[in-house]
Amino acid sequence: SQQGEEDPQALSIQEGENATMNCSYKTSINNLQWYRQNSGRGLVHLILIRSNEREKHSGRLRVTLDTSKKSSSLLITASRAADTASYFCATDEGRNSGGYQKVTFGTGTKLQVIP
């Protein structure tokens, strides 16, 4: 099952422009993370935002979280060709009967930055 859904599915921009992608999720969460995946296979962690935070920055990345709307956005400023990748949000779905949280990923946004 996938908890999150990213929007848009694909995005193509010119180098230097900003890229914004959104994630919507279904159940209440503790944390939300954004990951990046190049055309290879491994995912790389970008940033984590807690449910009691509204905005977080890391370098050229800015993440916002609106728990009332169950949505998050990732903004990449001054994009570079090297930012070309797929971006996924990851959320926890609350605790199972054993008290554990599983982490599920959204469907991803495929970003292409044209030099």
Add this chain to the structure above:
Amino acid sequence: GAGVSQTPSNKVTEKGKYVELRCDPISGHTALYWYRQSLGQGPEFLIYFQGTGAADDSGLPNDRFFAVRPEGSVSTLKIQRTERGDSAVYLCASSRYGGNTEAFFGQGTRLTVV
């Protein structure tokens, strides 16, 4: 090791055969996750270990899939009687504490069932 290691990186098997996929997590990480990713899709949750035990195996699609982590470190994902629909990239990740904290991913095993 420095990162999460998955072996083999590629596996081609015939329909009906049994396969094992291995994951070596980062030393000291108590949480280990298996995901499956098909082309153009996000990683699909399969199973989550906290230490040696499966904390959540609700993502395993059916009883042909099984995973173990006997000593709380290396994990093996086992698939019996493989089907063509099992073809995908199988990703393993580990994190220090579990929950929704930063996870480190391996490069995956691309499984092709012919």
